[in-house]
Amino acid sequence: MHDDTTASPREPSLQHHFDDLGQQHEAATLGMWVFLATEVMFFGGLFAAYMLYRVWYPGTFGAASRTLDITLGAVNTMVLITSSLTMALAVHAAATDERRKLMAFLAATMVLGAVFLGIKGIEYHHKFVEHHIPGFGFQFEGPAPERANLFFSLYFAMTGLHALHMIIGLGIMTVMLIMAWRGRFSARWHTPIEISGLYWHFVDIVWIFLFPLLYLVDRHR
Amino acid sequence: MDTLAFPRTHYLNAEYGLKSWLLTTDHKRIGLLFLGAISLFFILGGIFAGLIRLELLTPPGDLVSDDTYNKLFTMHGIVMVFMFLIPSIPAVMGNFFVPIMIGARDLAFPRLNLLSWYIFMTGGLFTLYAIVTGGVDTGWTFYTPFSTLSSHSNVMTAAIGIFIIGFSSILTGLNFIVTIHTMRAPGMTWFRMPLFLWAMYATSLINVLATPVLAITLAAVALERAFHMGIFDPAYGGDPVLFQHLFWFYSHPAVYIMILPAMGVVSEVIATFSRKSIFGYKFVAFSSLAIAVFGFLVWGHHMFVAGMSVYGAMIFSVLSFLVAVPSAVKVFNWTATLYKGSISYQTPMLYALGFIGLFTIGGLTGLFLASLGVDVHVTDTYFVVAHFHYIMVGGAIMGYLGGIHYWWPKITGRMYPDMWGRVAAVVTFVGFNLTFFPQFVLGYMGMPRRYHAYPPEFQALNVLSTAGASVMGIGYIIPVIYLLWSLKYGAIAGNNPWGAKGLEWEIPSPPPTFNFDKTPVVTEPAYAYETREK
Numbered sequence: 001m002h003d004d005t006t007a008s009p010r011e012p013s014l015q016h017h018f019d020d021l022g023q024q025h026e027a028a029t030l031g032m033w034v035f036l037a038t039e040v041m042f043f044g045g046l047f048a049a050y051m052l053y054r055v056w057y058p059g060t061f062g063a064a065s066r067t068l069d070i071t072l073g074a075v076n077t078m079v080l081i082t083s084s085l086t087m088a089l090a091v092h093a094a095a096t097d098e099r100r101k102l103m104a105f106l107a108a109t110m111v112l113g114a115v116f117l118g119i120k121g122i123e124y125h126h127k128f129v130e131h132h133i134p135g136f137g138f139q140f141e142g143p144a145p146e147r148a149n150l151f152f153s154l155y156f157a158m159t160g161l162h163a164l165h166m167i168i169g170l171g172i173m174t175v176m177l178i179m180a181w182r183g184r185f186s187a188r189w190h191t192p193i194e195i196s197g198l199y200w201h202f203v204d205i206v207w208i209f210l211f212p213l214l215y216l217v218d219r220h221r
Numbered sequence: 222m223d224t225l226a227f228p229r230t231h232y233l234n235a236e237y238g239l240k241s242w243l244l245t246t247d248h249k250r251i252g253l254l255f256l257g258a259i260s261l262f263f264i265l266g267g268i269f270a271g272l273i274r275l276e277l278l279t280p281p282g283d284l285v286s287d288d289t290y291n292k293l294f295t296m297h298g299i300v301m302v303f304m305f306l307i308p309s310i311p312a313v314m315g316n317f318f319v320p321i322m323i324g325a326r327d328l329a330f331p332r333l334n335l336l337s338w339y340i341f342m343t344g345g346l347f348t349l350y351a352i353v354t355g356g357v358d359t360g361w362t363f364y365t366p367f368s369t370l371s372s373h374s375n376v377m378t379a380a381i382g383i384f385i386i387g388f389s390s391i392l393t394g395l396n397f398i399v400t401i402h403t404m405r406a407p408g409m410t411w412f413r414m415p416l417f418l419w420a421m422y423a424t425s426l427i428n429v430l431a432t433p434v435l436a437i438t439l440a441a442v443a444l445e446r447a448f449h450m451g452i453f454d455p456a457y458g459g460d461p462v463l464f465q466h467l468f469w470f471y472s473h474p475a476v477y478i479m480i481l482p483a484m485g486v487v488s489e490v491i492a493t494f495s496r497k498s499i500f501g502y503k504f505v506a507f508s509s510l511a512i513a514v515f516g517f518l519v520w521g522h523h524m525f526v527a528g529m530s531v532y533g534a535m536i537f538s539v540l541s542f543l544v545a546v547p548s549a550v551k552v553f554n555w556t557a558t559l560y561k562g563s564i565s566y567q568t569p570m571l572y573a574l575g576f577i578g579l580f581t582i583g584g585l586t587g588l589f590l591a592s593l594g595v596d597v598h599v600t601d602t603y604f605v606v607a608h609f610h611y612i613m614v615g616g617a618i619m620g621y622l623g624g625i626h627y628w629w630p631k632i633t634g635r636m637y638p639d640m641w642g643r644v645a646a647v648v649t650f651v652g653f654n655l656t657f658f659p660q661f662v663l664g665y666m667g668m669p670r671r672y673h674a675y676p677p678e679f680q681a682l683n684v685l686s687t688a689g690a691s692v693m694g695i696g697y698i699i700p701v702i703y704l705l706w707s708l709k710y711g712a713i714a715g716n717n718p719w720g721a722k723g724l725e726w727e728i729p730s731p732p733p734t735f736n737f738d739k740t741p742v743v744t745e746p747a748y749a750y751e752t753r754e755k
Contacts, residue, residue, distance in 0.1 A: 017327035018404075019740070027329040027403040034395045038433045045437035045467055049452055057458060135448035146451065147458040153450035157441070 013189045025191050032195040036202045043161065043206055050154045050213065053147075060144045062218035064151035067132065069123055073215040076119050077207065083112035084204040091197045094180075094190035102193070103180050109200065110173045113166055120163055127152070155214055162210060165203050172196050225715035227634050231731040246331035247734055252317035253632075254338050255308060262304035262345065267694065269297035274656075274687040282674035290673035291358035292374065298361025300352075303383050304345055306617055307475065310482030311393055311428070312341070314624045315421045317632060319397055321725045321732065322415050324406025324741040329399040337392040344385030351378035360671065362472070365453035365464040369445040377446050380439040387432045387439075390478070394428030397421050406724075408743030415723055415747045416492075416505050420485025423509035427474045427481075427516060435471035438464065462527050469520035477516040479613060480580075481509055483620020484551055487573045490627050491555050493721040494570035495562025498748035501554040508547035515544040525596050534593055541591035548584055552577060567719075568642030572623030575650045579615025583608055586661065601671075604664025610657045622649070622700065629704065630718045634730040635711030641703045649696030655689025722748050 011021065018024040054061045090105035124133075131139040132152050140148035176196050179185065185193060232249045242250060272293050276284040285293065316334065320327050328334050351357060357379045359368040368376050401422050405414070442464070444450050451457025453464045492499050499505055521529060521537035529537075555577055564570070586608040589595050599605065630636055659682035664670075668679045675683070717726040724741055725732075 016735075017325065017329075017331065023403055027399050030402055031330060031395060031399045034398050034429055038391050038395070038429050041430050042433035042437050045434050045441070048467065049441070049463060052460070052463060053452075053458065060458075134450060144458070146456060149449075150451045150457050150459060153444075153448070153452060153457075157444060157450065 013184075021189060025189075028191045028195055029198075032198045036198065039165075039202060039206075043158070046154065046158050046161065047209070047213075050158065053150055053154070054213075054217070057144070057147045057150070058218070060142065060147040061151050063142050064132075064140070064148040064155075065215060065217035066219070067130065068155070068215050069126060070215050070219065072119050072123050073211055076116050077211050079112050079116045079119070080204050080207050083109045083116070084201050086112060087197050087200045091190075091193055094185050094193040095187055097187040099180060099183065099185070102185065103177060106173055106177045106180060110170055110177070113170050113173070117163060117166060117170075120159065124156075127156075158210055158214065162203070162206055165206070169196075169200055169203050172199065225713060226729075227713050228729040228731065228733065230733065231634070231729065232734045233731055235734045244335070246327070246335055248316050248320050248328050248331065248334055249632075249732065249734075251334050251338055252313050252315075255312035255316065255341070258338075258342060258345065259305050259308055259313065262300055265349075266297055266300035266305055267697070269293050269300065270690065271694070273297060274690045276673050277675070277683045278687050280675050280677045280680050285673065287673055288358060289356075291360075291671070292356035294671055295357045295360050296352050299348065299357065299379065299383065301613075302361055302475070302479075303386050304348065306479045306613060307386075307390055308341060308393075309479075309617070309621050310486065310624060311397070311421060311424055311478075312337075312389075314417075314486070314628060315393070315397060315424075315482065318628065318725055319400055319418065319421055320404070321728065321736050322418055322723065323401065323404060323409050324724055324737065324743065325400065325404040326735045326737065328396045329404060330396050333392050334396055337389045337396070340392065341386055341389035344382045344387075344389065346382075347385055348379055348382030351375035351382055354378075362468060363439070363442060363464075364468075365442070365445075365461040366455070369442055369453050369464075377443050380443045384436050384439045384443075387436045390428045390432050394425035394432075397425040398429065401425075406741050406743055410743075412503065412506070413743055413746050416488035416499055416502065416509075417482075417485035419506040419509045420481045420488070423513040424478050424481045424485075426510075426513050427478050431471045431474040431478070431517070434467060435475070438467040438471065441467075462524070465524050465527055466520070469523045470517075473520040473523065474513075474516045476609070476612070477512050479617045480620075481512060483576065483617045483624075484509070484548075486620045486624035486627065487555060487576050488551075489723070490569045490573040490623050491558050492748045492750075493627070493719050494565050494567060494573070495559055496720075496750045497558055497562040497752075498746070498750060499554060500557035500560075501550075502747065504550050505554050508550045511547040512544065515540065515547070519544050522591055522596075525593060526600050531593075538591050538593050542588060545584060545588055545591075548580075552581055552584075566643070567639050568637075568646055569623045569627035569719075571643055571646040571650075572619045572626065575646065576616055576619040576623065579611055579619065579650075579653065583611025583616055586611065599664050601669055602664035603660040603668045603670055606670050607657045607660035607664060610660070615653055615657070619649075622646070625704075626700075627719070628725070629707070630714030631725055631730045631732070633708060633711075634714050635707045636714050636718060637700075637703045637707040637711055641699060645696050645699035645703075648699065649693055652689050652692030652694070652696050656686050656693055657689070659683070659685045659689075722750060 014021055015024060018027065086105045086108040090102055090109060093101035093105055127133055128136065131137050133156065134149045134153045138149050138152070139145070142148060173196065176193055179192065232247055242254065245251060272285070273290070276282065276290060276293075282290065316328070355375050357376055358374045359372050359376060363376070363380070401418060441450065441452055445453055451459045453459045453461050455461065488499050488505060519537055519541045521533060522541045525534050525537075586604070590599065590605065590608060626637070626642055663679055663682050666679065668675050714730045716729055719726070727741070728736060
């Protein structure tokens with residue numbers, strides 16, 4: 001039964017149109033999962049294009065892929081996976097009412113995310129120096145430079161879109177950190193931390209697909 | 222239970238002022254914000270249609286140049302598809318009634334709902350900017366390599382505008398899915414929901430899964446134009462047909478985004494004006510889901526002449542035949558509902574009946590197009606144009622107008638004069654058929670689409686079509702007049718002017734801001750009309 005139109009003073013985190021915190025939590029979580037499904041479809045278009053052209057041009061894609069820095073890519077992969085660990089620990093800390101730990105793990109996640117972006121920046125810089133950025137004086141030594149252009153277009157589009165999502169993720173983490181600092185979260189209600197965690201894990205998983213597809217093409221050659 | 226009164230406080234007068242509208246989180250007000258926006262866009266799209274039909278009155282291309290004509294049909298398509306049809310029923314009637322029909326106080330994410338409107342307006346203004354600063358000439362389908370390499374029109378701006386608009390659809394769909402899953406009132410089980418909600422749910426599934434693909438495809442077109450990515454350019458090893466696959470992977474499900482909500486409206490209207498439960502409720506409910514699922518599997522039927530293998534074409538052809546089956550299931554079930562129903566022919570019912578007839582014709586001609594041999598003859602002719610206008614205008618717009626007329630009393634608390642409503646419905650129906658039936662013949666006789674000139678032997682049918690368009694235009698203008706008139710002078714509607722079943726008819730007209738004083742408890746199935754003893 002619901003009669004009043006404002007949030008109950010005893011339950012400030014309950015929005016008025018929900019009956020109870022459980023329903024609100026269920027809605028927020030389902031909402032984030034549906035959003036992640038849309039993100040899968042969003043990235044999917046680029047993945048589809050990449051798969052097509054990789055099947056058509058295995059030689060050139062292999063050659064172009066080998067110019068990427070596999071060490072930096074691998075380091076970044078470890079950095080991002082670790083950031084997912086710290087994020088999961090942050091969610092756990094929220095669930096156990098440990099405000100300081102929550103803030104520490106959120107900050108750690110952000111630092112690792114920033115490290116990832118920094119390394120990505122270094123890689124992009126390398127590509128710029130080697131004239132491997134399409135549209136900016138592109139040159140490639142090999143039999144089919146235009147197809148290498150295609151590889152790098154997809155490389156920058158896919159990693160760029162991923163990086164954009166990471167930047168947004170860092171923004172979200174900042175908001176979460178501020179809210180945590182203000183003591184907004186409790187074991188009873190910490191839904192924003194949970195759904196931010198879902199988002200961050202999704203961004204991580206996208207990279208888990210991107211790394212082998214882009215960096216590990218024909219590396220045994 | 223019909224209180225024939227105008228409530229003292231309701232969602233329209235609970236708060237006053239521009240800020241109370243622009244910062245509202247009330248799903249009903251947001252529905253009206255969308256109504257205003259899409260109505261303006263509909264007028265714009267209609268103006269482009271009028272210019273097209275005006276040009277086609279005479280065989281030579283004498284009204285506008287060929288480049289301008291390309292822009293006219295492109296912008297007609299873009300405005301009508303992305304800025305009118307896709308949002309129409311979901312953003313107006315879905316927003317207004319999804320919470321009420323499940324017994325909730327609002328959607329799951331009210332602020333996201335408002336954001337959805339702002340995103341829509343931003344994208345709409347972007348696209349309008351593209352239109353007024355020179356237009357786009359690629360067709361609403363943006364085929365490459367013309368759109369990426371050769372077109373000198375505002376492709377980038379339009380692509381960005383539509384990209385932005387897409388997020389509006391995604392957020393609305395997300396909101397509906399979560400709302401329907403988590404906020405149904407006690408006793409409102411899935412199979413007690415009105416069929417309009419099943420239609421909204423299925424539409425929302427398509428919205429959230431298909432629209433992102435359009436978004437990334439348009440982004441790729443923009444990147445191609447800006448940085449020469451090469452993804453669709455043969456000179457770089459790219460394939461222009463890849464664009465078609467990616468585009469139609471969204472745009473075919475998109476047509477189901479446009480028709481499913483109208484089918485939902487028809488279910489509601491047919492039940493109310495036959496005073497009978499929809500025959501085969503579960504079949505109709507599952508058919509909505511089936512359309513959503515199958516709709517994702519048939520995109521290749523837009524590409525039969527693009528060079529695909531015969532085997533691929535055959536598979537898409539068979540699947541396209543299959544996707545017609547759930548639609549047919551609905552038509553048969555509506556017909557069975559009418560049988561021995563207590564039928565009254567008020568305005569909403571006329572639109573619903575019109576829908577059934579015109580959608581059937583449009584749908585059946587879709588099967589013509591799904592047949593490979595026939596398709597080779599009629600593809601890219603006016604046959605296709607007629608087919609999709611039968612579905613989109615004869616179907617979706619009739620459904621939309623039916624919904625407007627059905628729920629107008631609930632939204633505004635006023636009745637419109639039913640006689641004028643019926644006149645307008647008939648005028649629209651006659652005008653529509655006069656406009657588009659000749660186009661089936663024209664297409665079959667070989668008149669290509671997207672040409673501003675044609676051989677003289679096609680003129681008579683083109684003149685008929687343009688005349689029909691004028692009649693149809695009148696049919697659309699009449700409701701604007703009496704609906705606006707009704708706001709001030711219409712009879713008071715009361716809670717339930719149609720004597721219909723459904724939670725929305727148990728609350729005052731217009732509803733209070735939070736819909737229900739007490740959360741309803743649902744104990745009966747949908748459309749629980751009393752059956753008469755024989």
